[in-house]
Amino acid sequence: MNTLMNHVETLKPVFHPVRIAILEELAKGVKCVSELEEFLAISQSNVSQHLSALRLAGIIDYFIDGRLRCYFLKNPMIPDLLEILKKEYPEELPGPECCPVTKKGTYHGDRKK
Amino acid sequence: MNTLMNHVETLKPVFHPVRIAILEELAKGVKCVSELEEFLAISQSNVSQHLSALRLAGIIDYFIDGRLRCYFLKNPMIPDLLEILKKEYPEELPGPECCPVTKKGTYHGDRKK
């Protein structure tokens, strides 16, 4: 049940610009390889390699339709992840209470002085 | 304002077990390096290297308190990301309408037959 670190392993290969672009497309619906190739501006073999990596991680899957390979999203974290990536965030989180940022004091931990 | 790919670049270095563990700790509050070192079971220099990488990416920052470096979360995506990583998800997203999974038909795209 160490689900957190499993999720980390799973998502690690998705943090690549091309792979994110692929996932964004697939979030809109099923796409076959040559459609993705058109959309992305990279070689077909490279597209295939990225798809393969994503599939190995269980992020996507495909079904075969004639000579087409139709890829679709499989991992349920992906839509949530894409949402975060597209969201607007403030520059920074508010600083901690006890720090120069807020001028409110010094560290409260238990290290030696 | 292609904020999406910037976010991808930013988050790329966080997908490492040790770094996630660090971020989980920092999500609870400010921590200094030796506290993190205790918690994680790795060398001080390695902790420091991970902290440095996270800081370079703008994920965390620190303030100095005597000889302690007190690290804290800075990037506002992190809490949302940790939430996803800790969430329970169903095994798979529902398959697409037009595929063997749902037995509902074949690909609707416009590739050659």
Add this chain to the structure above:
DNA sequence: CAAGAATATTCGAATATTCTAAAATGCGAA
């Protein structure tokens, strides 16, 4: 100032990732 604590930096080896080019596979049509 010297010593020690807390932390950072540098270097190098091991490993992993990514891309290009080339060759291989599988399917459908003629």
Add this chain to the structure above:
DNA sequence: TTCGCATTTTAGAATATTCGAATATTCTTG
């Protein structure tokens, strides 16, 4: 069958990441 399309696989070079070991830095206290 044979051909051509859609896609994958393989191989290898270029690059990036990660980690341990050694060393350096910075601050505090005596």
